[in-house]
Amino acid sequence: MTNDTAITALPLASGQWALDPFHSSVNFTIRHLGIAKVRGRFERLEAELFVGERIEDVRVSATVDLASVNTGNADRDAHVRASDLLNVEERPTMTYRSTRVSGGGEDWTMEGELTIGDVTRPVSLAVEFGGLVDVPMDGSRHAGFEATGEIRRGDFGLDFAPGLLGEVVKIQLDMQFVEPKSA
Template sequence: MTNDTASAASATALPLAPGNWALDPFHSSVGFTVRHLGIAKVRGRFERLEAELFVGERVEDVRVSATVDLASIDTGNADRDAHVRASDLLDVEKRPTMTYRSTRV
């Protein structure tokens, strides 16, 4: 994690100094589990993402946002991954990324 804001640590109870923090992609992940035919679980993850944490003066001000590269899906099965990337599911040609923005932490 790196802080791109040179702000002094405040006297708050938050463990990080206020500012924008880029989350380390090697220690961050977006994973999922879906049911297949109602009997099996398929687990997977997206390998490429950019995420940021904003730390304010109060815990209520903390926000997380992330942009996920949908083409980086990995379920452990290359044929399934290609199908999920196709136009009938994720359609990564038209929608290459997914964005997440927290409403609270």
């Protein structure tokens, strides 16, 4: 990783980048019974990427609709939404707000705060910059990112069924953002 104090120019145009929701996803993996992984995703999310002139000016924020959980099993999804797990009636969203971005080239680190319900904890994400491409259909420019990290369920009060469900939830975000028109 490159020392963040040496990074002054960014490979992205300054401004407010819009999320391309059709090419973005929030995915997770959790152990079941300690022997297998259950994978899922959240179908509805909003995110913003603000790029300034310097790395210190970069800001990312995201809101995930927790009721949009999809593990490929409707009964399991209903249980995940219920009061003993996510409790989407009282905690409808999960939010992330970056506090610091560092790195360079293809490899970056984003520090931030994840909030589920009334609990906020620091979460670090390893970010891979996938690059920039001009979309031939409309001339827009897209930037792609993959971010990975993990959280501990207990840190957010999601302590249902220890031993049945793993404590660690691995997170993978695949995100595309569209360059501002004024760039």
